[in-house]
Amino acid sequence: MKQKAQVADIDRSLYDFRYDEDASDFLSSGITPEIIREISEEKGDPDWMRDFRLRSLEIFSRMKMPVWGPPVDGLEMRNIVTYIRPKSRMNSDWNDVPEHIKETFERLGIPQAERESLAGVGAQYDSELVYHNVRKEVAESGVVYTDLESVMHDPQYADIIRRHFMKLVPPTDHKFAALHGAVWSGGSFVYVPAGVKLEIPLQSYFRLNAKGAGQFEHTLIILEENSELHFIEGCSAPKYYEAGLHAGCVELYVGKHAKLRYSTIENWSKNMYNLNTKRALVEEGGRIEWVSGSFGSHVSYLYPMSILNGRGAAAEFTGITFAGEGQNLDTGAKIVHNAPETSSHIDTKSISKSGGISTFRSAVTVHENAVGSRSSVSCESLMLDGISRSDTVPVMDIRTDKCDIGHEAKIGRISDDAVFYLMSRGMDEQAARAMIVSGFAGNVSKELPLEYAVEMNNLIRLEMTGAVG
Amino acid sequence: MAAVKLNQLPAPTFSWLGVNGTEREIPDDLAEEIVISGRDESVTKIDVQKSTKVTVNGGVDPQLVVMHIRAEKAVIRTAVHADAGQQIRLVQIISGGETVSALQADLAENASLELVQIYLNTADAVSGIEIAMNGRKSVFTSHIGYVLADDDRLDINLNIVQNGKKTASDTTVRGVLRGHAEKVFRGTIDFKNGAEGASGTEQENVLLLDEHVVNKTVPVILCAEEDVVGSHGATIGQIDPKQIFYMQSRGIPEKQIYEILAQSQLGSIVKQIGDAETEQAVGRLLGKEADDA
Numbered sequence: 144m145k146q147k148a149q150v151a152d153i154d155r156s157l158y159d160f161r162y163d164e165d166a167s168d169f170l171s172s173g174i175t176p177e178i179i180r181e182i183s184e185e186k187g188d189p190d191w192m193r194d195f196r197l198r199s200l201e202i203f204s205r206m207k208m209p210v211w212g213p214p215v216d217g218l219e220m221r222n223i224v225t226y227i228r229p230k231s232r233m234n235s236d237w238n239d240v241p242e243h244i245k246e247t248f249e250r251l252g253i254p255q256a257e258r259e260s261l262a263g264v265g266a267q268y269d270s271e272l273v274y275h276n277v278r279k280e281v282a283e284s285g286v287v288y289t290d291l292e293s294v295m296h297d298p299q300y301a302d303i304i305r306r307h308f309m310k311l312v313p314p315t316d317h318k319f320a321a322l323h324g325a326v327w328s329g330g331s332f333v334y335v336p337a338g339v340k341l342e343i344p345l346q347s348y349f350r351l352n353a354k355g356a357g358q359f360e361h362t363l364i365i366l367e368e369n370s371e372l373h374f375i376e377g378c379s380a381p382k383y384y385e386a387g388l389h390a391g392c393v394e395l396y397v398g399k400h401a402k403l404r405y406s407t408i409e410n411w412s413k414n415m416y417n418l419n420t421k422r423a424l425v426e427e428g429g430r431i432e433w434v435s436g437s438f439g440s441h442v443s444y445l446y447p448m449s450i451l452n453g454r455g456a457a458a459e460f461t462g463i464t465f466a467g468e469g470q471n472l473d474t475g476a477k478i479v480h481n482a483p484e485t486s487s488h489i490d491t492k493s494i495s496k497s498g499g500i501s502t503f504r505s506a507v508t509v510h511e512n513a514v515g516s517r518s519s520v521s522c523e524s525l526m527l528d529g530i531s532r533s534d535t536v537p538v539m540d541i542r543t544d545k546c547d548i549g550h551e552a553k554i555g556r557i558s559d560d561a562v563f564y565l566m567s568r569g570m571d572e573q574a575a576r577a578m579i580v581s582g583f584a585g586n587v588s589k590e591l592p593l594e595y596a597v598e599m600n601n602l603i604r605l606e607m608t609g610a611v612g
Numbered sequence: 613m614a615a616v617k618l619n620q621l622p623a624p625t626f627s628w629l630g631v632n633g634t635e636r637e638i639p640d641d642l643a644e645e646i647v648i649s650g651r652d653e654s655v656t657k658i659d660v661q662k663s664t665k666v667t668v669n670g671g672v673d674p675q676l677v678v679m680h681i682r683a684e685k686a687v688i689r690t691a692v693h694a695d696a697g698q699q700i701r702l703v704q705i706i707s708g709g710e711t712v713s714a715l716q717a718d719l720a721e722n723a724s725l726e727l728v729q730i731y732l733n734t735a736d737a738v739s740g741i742e743i744a745m746n747g748r749k750s751v752f753t754s755h756i757g758y759v760l761a762d763d764d765r766l767d768i769n770l771n772i773v774q775n776g777k778k779t780a781s782d783t784t785v786r787g788v789l790r791g792h793a794e795k796v797f798r799g800t801i802d803f804k805n806g807a808e809g810a811s812g813t814e815q816e817n818v819l820l821l822d823e824h825v826v827n828k829t830v831p832v833i834l835c836a837e838e839d840v841v842g843s844h845g846a847t848i849g850q851i852d853p854k855q856i857f858y859m860q861s862r863g864i865p866e867k868q869i870y871e872i873l874a875q876s877q878l879g880s881i882v883k884q885i886g887d888a889e890t891e892q893a894v895g896r897l898l899g900k901e902a903d904d905a
Binding site for chain 2: 209504542543
């Protein structure tokens with residue numbers, strides 16, 4: 144009779160701490176024109192942004208919920224608090240950040256990472272950024288890394304923001320994009336001038352501490368011609384019984400022959416609905432690389448889209464999704480080939496355990512003008528028990544003959560032969576299974592910054608540890 | 613006639629892709645009903661030119677049923693029942709016209725169904741195939757080929773539901789698109805919980821010969837069982853330039869090269885028919901298609 148390794152739930156103590164909030168800082172829950180006006184006033188929006196928010200609210204009100212994907216009926220929008228007043232203004236000196244917020248980010252290792260290996264750091268706590276800083280030499284090269292709210296009032300950049308904000312992801316895109324347009328708050332603006340190549344990454348970290356709240360940060364990155372950037376995004380929240388909502392938006396403009404790597408480790412707590420939208424527009428010879436790890440959330444809808452808009456533009460998506468007990472993670476990628484000789488590659492792994500549901504969903508579209516384009520998609524799924532679920536739903540929509548498109552997918556469980564082989568070399572069963580799963584996820588961990596790769600492997604080892612029964 | 617939703621994808625996806633299903637107006641009544649049972653001859657050939665319901669029941673001996681569907685406008689419903697250990701091979705050649713075809717099959721323990729479907733110049737064909745593999749060790753093999761040109765339309769929805777333990781499915785799809793032809797192929801392998809030891813594979817290969825063709829491929833795997841092995845693959849694109857160069861270097865004109873390669877694309881599917889006379893007839897239709905092109 145077969146014996147199986149019993150898989151323990153992940154130890155979330157690193158992320159699962161919280162501080163009590165002051166109720167007077169919360170705006171009323173729900174989404175009404177009055178609340179939108181109040182948010183706009185709190186944030187000191189220019190008129191065009193206030194009007195944009197109100198238009199987005201109208202779109203949100205008339206749009207329907209998606210008719211595909213995981214159920215979101217546990218999300219009561221009227222109970223979600225969309226904005227929490229900050230306890231402090233944004234700081235560029237870590238010592239000025241309020242003590243409990245500082246402690247939060249220190250426990251998550253953020254300032255340490257900044258000192259050791261980052262060109263700049265942004266930290267958002269609930270609805271607003273509390274800290275933003277870039278190294279002096281990076282700022283001197285002309286790189287701008289700051290919050291959207293202040294740069295919107297900067298005469299040098301105000302027009303750039305207006306021309307780019309929610310142009311790639313318009314509020315009409317889907318219901319939660321409209322919600323984002325109405326209530327967005329916080330996030331980062333990055334501008335890299337032509338020819339500037341940042342060799343060390345920038346990182347933004349988003350922490351949602353408040354109970355029953357939403358986080359709606361907006362990240363806008365513009366890379367001019369021949370520039371390079373690696374941007375890292377991390378997110379976490381403590382666990383509550385009330386549903387939380389993350390409906391962020393990321394818009395990336397990659398100029399001619401520029402290169403952007405966007406890495407995300409998403410580790411929201413398992414009461415969160417992660418309904419995030421990410422999109423990149425890539426010009427001639429440019430390149431976007433997405434590296435994505437999805438470990439947290441109760442429900443996720445996450446499919447970064449790359450629009451290859453210039454000749455020779457390229458996209459690469461490398462992702463892993465780990466769905467455990469109570470999780471329904473629907474992840475993947477979308478690629479639009481909209482110019483000649485563009486290329487794309489999607490490589491994903493997903494793991495399901497303890498009743499978790501993991502779905503890989505993708506769309507590769509090749510337009511008539513994308514002659515000479517190439518695309519390959521590879522997705523592999525691993526089922527760790529018989530009570531979980533793993534689905535694969537890819538679509539290829541091809542509208543030119545001069546292209547080469549390939550797709551392959553596999554699903555299965557850990558091979559008994561592989562476990563037997565490793566055990567015959569002296570490993571116990573748990574270690575053998577953990578090694579096989581780590582190897583399965585190897586394509587993603589090798590693309591991550593070292594400290595994240597170590598964290599991911601620790602996470603997998605934790606998941607796989609347990610008594611054999 | 614009322615518009616009916618057809619070919620619904622078992623796991624719907626992004627609405628803007630337009631692949632979650634289709635709609636057609638179909639007549640309420642079927643003109644004719646044909647029942648083919650295991651007591652009939654082991655090879656049965658029927659010519660279908662109007663709306664018909666065909667029921668195929670397996671017998672003691674292996675059954676081969678060949679249906680040539682060539683109606684201007686028709687609805688063809690086919691039901692296949694394979695009881696324990698029965699073996700059925702069903703060949704459906706669908707050419708021309710506006711056709712809605714719905715095939716439902718249920719397979720009992722150790723039963724097997726081999727399906728060969730070839731679509732030739734279908735003006736507007738919608739084909740739904742539902743296979744219920746309830747019996748332990750039941751086997752489903754399908755070979756699907758299509759050649760479409762001009763403004764031809766083809767919409768296929770293959771849904772293989774593997775309930776039984778140690779069931780095995782294997783699907784091969786090969787096609788050629790020319791002119792302004794549009795094709796959707798949805799192929800789903802659905803491993804239900806309890807289908808221990810089941811396996812399923814699916815492979816589609818599409819050759820695109822003109823710049824205005826539209827190809828949509830949706831290979832889905834749904835899995836609620838740990839002890840299964842599933843895979844799918846697709847390759848879509850143009851003829852390998854090396855192949856063209858090689859054949860040109862042997863003195864074959866370029867136009868003829870395209871015809872040879874288009875015919876060879878379906879050659880392996882035609883060979884699966886298992887009836888020499890039908891294979892030759894399909895070969896002639898493919899040749900005519902090439903001449904017309």
